[in-house]
Amino acid sequence: MWISVDDVINFHGLKPKHLNLDKDDTTTLEEIVSGWIEQSQDLINMYTNRNYTDTTVRPAVQNICLRLTSNMVRLAVQNRDSPIIKVNDWTIQSVPSDIFTDDLKQDLKPFIKDSSTEPNSIGVYAITGEDVLL
16 A cells, blocks of 8 residues: 555544444454555546556655545545535535545646557567469
8 A cells, every 4th residue: 555544544633433433443444444545546546547556656646645535534524424514594415525626636637647648569460471473
């Protein structure tokens, strides 16, 4: 993983109770956060048209992964607490589900791999045979 479970827990101040887990259930909390990190990594790889690995990912991309995962945490906590937001006396709405926000996409812009400028490898096959006189 590009970032650790502890990075996310410390960055967000996440505790098991925030996800309605038992107070001491850190194992389940870590499993949930680990899954969110993997999902964040996959979203970033798909968005940038890359296949970053733990050894090739840059610190800036790690930071974006941390923030994206934190957005997942925030959404999960908000949905569990109250999935409905009161805007004013007459309007209510549900918690917005966008986690891959425009600011994260903007920060990823320099890392997007444009496949249209990549050289294409072209395979050339030669068909050989006996010379035939007509």
